[in-house]
Amino acid sequence: MTIDRTSAVSTLKEGVANKIHADWQAGFRAKKGDLEPRFKPVKAKYFDWVVANKALFQSLLNAGQAKIEIDIAHVDNSNLDPGNAGENNAAAEGALAVALDAFVNEKDLKSEVVIDELSSLVHDQWMARNGSWASPEQMVPFSQLSGEEQEKDRVIVRHAIAAVTEHFSSKVTA
Numbered sequence: 001m002t003i004d005r006t007s008a009v010s011t012l013k014e015g016v017a018n019k020i021h022a023d024w025q026a027g028f029r030a031k032k033g034d035l036e037p038r039f040k041p042v043k044a045k046y047f048d049w050v051v052a053n054k055a056l057f058q059s060l061l062n063a064g065q066a067k068i069e070i071d072i073a074h075v076d077n078s079n080l081d082p083g084n085a086g087e088n089n090a091a092a093e094g095a096l097a098v099a100l101d102a103f104v105n106e107k108d109l110k111s112e113v114v115i116d117e118l119s120s121l122v123h124d125q126w127m128a129r130n131g132s133w134a135s136p137e138q139m140v141p142f143s144q145l146s147g148e149e150q151e152k153d154r155v156i157v158r159h160a161i162a163a164v165t166e167h168f169s170s171k172v173t174a
Helices: 005-032 044-052 054-062 082-104 112-130 147-167
Strands: 039-041 069-071
Touching: 005 082, 005 147, 044 054, 044 082, 082 112, 082 147, 112 147
Parallel strands: none
Antiparallel strands: 039 069
């Protein structure tokens, strides 16, 4: 089967990135409570985004969910500025790429072994993007991560697999 990977990733990336961010929000809220904000700065290079999304940003300001910072704990990924949505989008794009390859190569996408193989690739991508600031405990091969850290990568992969199989459902057998 031939798949236009660029088109498929572009089509599916926002949905997967939104799920990645929603999972992070759920974990944050479980630890900190529903009302605890998590403000992150909107960098000057993204002020064009603020201007282009003036109505959205104004509503976030009015709700107390933004200043020249944005409350990532209470704002959907699709409404974040590009800087704060960047890692979720990059993770989604990378996970979709490896999930699409596995799908095209007819790997068993329900297999935990395959999920771990793909999670290892996603973790390698993450280290390449974030190695300059990541803790030493995170800068190890997937197999050496704690179970909690491994599960973060697996969740991202599962979201990507779900998006790919749903998108190409007519090609997937049960």
